[in-house]
Amino acid sequence: MDFTEIIGFSAAILTTAAFLPQVYKTWKTKDVSGLSLPMLLMFFIGVFLWLVYGFYKESPSMVSANAITVVSAFFLLYFKIKYSKK
Amino acid sequence: MDFTEIIGFSAAILTTAAFLPQVYKTWKTKDVSGLSLPMLLMFFIGVFLWLVYGFYKESPSMVSANAITVVSAFFLLYFKIKYSKK
Numbered sequence: 001m002d003f004t005e006i007i008g009f010s011a012a013i014l015t016t017a018a019f020l021p022q023v024y025k026t027w028k029t030k031d032v033s034g035l036s037l038p039m040l041l042m043f044f045i046g047v048f049l050w051l052v053y054g055f056y057k058e059s060p061s062m063v064s065a066n067a068i069t070v071v072s073a074f075f076l077l078y079f080k081i082k083y084s085k086k
Numbered sequence: 087m088d089f090t091e092i093i094g095f096s097a098a099i100l101t102t103a104a105f106l107p108q109v110y111k112t113w114k115t116k117d118v119s120g121l122s123l124p125m126l127l128m129f130f131i132g133v134f135l136w137l138v139y140g141f142y143k144e145s146p147s148m149v150s151a152n153a154i155t156v157v158s159a160f161f162l163l164y165f166k167i168k169y170s171k172k
Contacts, residue, residue: 004142007135014132018125034120039104046100049093056090057143 008061016068023072032080040080044073094147102154109158118166126166130159 001009026032047070054062087095112118133156140148 004139007142008139011132011135011139014128014135018129018132021122021125036107039107042100043104046097046104049097049100053090053094053097053147056093057145059143061139 005061012061012065016065019069019072023075026079030083032083035080037080040077044077047073091147098147098151102151105158109161112165116169118169121166123166126163130163133159
């Protein structure tokens with residue numbers, strides 16, 4: 001693995017790991033009051049586009065990071081829609 | 087601008103814009119109880135590494151997005167340390 005990808009994967013691990021506790025916390029507490037639906041939608045679409053961009057740039061670290069984050073963002077969006085109805 | 091960068095800048099606008107309301111909200115409310123210091127540190131270092139990675143990959147959209155987000159992350163980190171002391 002080259003130096004650039006070592007930096008990329010270090011970045012990927014840090015930003016992905018920083019995001020997971022939010023997903024876990026929302027899943028456990030079902031407290032979605034602090035989450036904004038438009039913000040989550042923007043974020044989900046944005047991360048999906050970064051994933052596509054990562055493929056075009058042939059970047060393994062970007063594809064890995066955004067593949068995980070797009071799933072996390074999907075869950076947050078799902079929780080927001082599901083728990084806001086109650 | 088080529089097609090890849092159009093996707094990249096669309097992603098950059100969406101994920102950057104989704105993050106700014108959090109910074110604004112924390113600045114106005116000074117409520118940092120829901121923010122975790124280790125998470126903010128990881129995120130800040132991670133975004134900084136994505137910025138470096140964007141330079142290596144010669145990606146204008148990654149550099150722009152992460153330059154803005156690293157400043158946002160820095161402010162959140164600063165607010166967390168400043169307002170946690172009170």
